[in-house]
Amino acid sequence: MHTHQHLSALALGMLASWLLTACPADDPLGPAPGNMTGSVSSTGQWTTSTDEADESSDIGDLPSGCSPFEDPQLACGTALECDPETLTCVSAPGDVDLDEPCSEETDCVAGLACYQGTCTALCDSDLVGADPEDLGACPEGQVCALASAPLPGVCRSSCLLIDQDCDSAGFACNRVDTSEGLRAGCTPNDGFGLVGAACSIDEDCGAGRLCTAASQHTLPCDQDASACCAEVCDPLLLPCFGVEPVCYSLLIPDQPDSGFCGVE
Secondary structure (H helix, E strand, O other), X not given: OHHHHHHHHHHHHHHHHHHHHHOOOOOOOOOOOOXXXXXXXXXXXXEEEEOOOOOOOOHHHOOEOOOOOOXXXXXXXXXXXXXXXXXXXXXXXXXXXXOOEOOOHHHEOXXXXXXXXXXXXXXXXXXXXXXXXXXXXXXXXXXXXXXXXOOOOEEEEEOOOOOOOOOOOOEEEEEEEEOOEEEEEEEEOOOOEOOOOXXXXXXXXXOOEEEEEHHHOOOOOHHHOOEEEEEXXXXXXXXXXXXXXXXXXXOEOXXXXXXXXXXX
């Protein structure tokens, strides 16, 4: 009797030992290998994140196909603006206002572009005969000047060459190209070139002077340059004198006789 009970106990012990070795315990619930952390969700699923993952960004959820001519608040939202090259909403952290100096795009408030060293309003240079209320048109009293890509155009205040009547400090009344032809507009002007000084653009010259071809002058340009600064003129209101008595009219609307001094 005792021998039978002893054998039964021995058999049960061997069976239990076999079960323990045949069925290893499951791995404990926890993080996967690597620099990962996680937690068990309310559904019992393991959720993980890595310390190398990029921070989430809202930019991917922003509207695409926006218009750089719309109010940036309406087109994109607070502290955002429409990139004129990609037509997507991008961050606009700047605080520099219209016609104020800037050094890079992010300096300007939303809706303005850093162009020629100042924060400038954009416009659609393809518009012809636009009403100031049209999307992409400049306000009344301004012209839409052609600009370097990817900018579609920039608004410049209209002005009179012989009056140099620009209000903003550091601006001068110069020639600007538009889709409707040559116009006069206030542009950032940090040049001080005198008559005869070598130049590449009007803004190299002092206010009231334009950059003109050497062939239109009596004397050679400084440094034998191909272009130099010349005084603005009007045959009646501001005539030319001396060795360069001819006023070359630029035929700009509202001031068709205004131009620059030279020789025939």
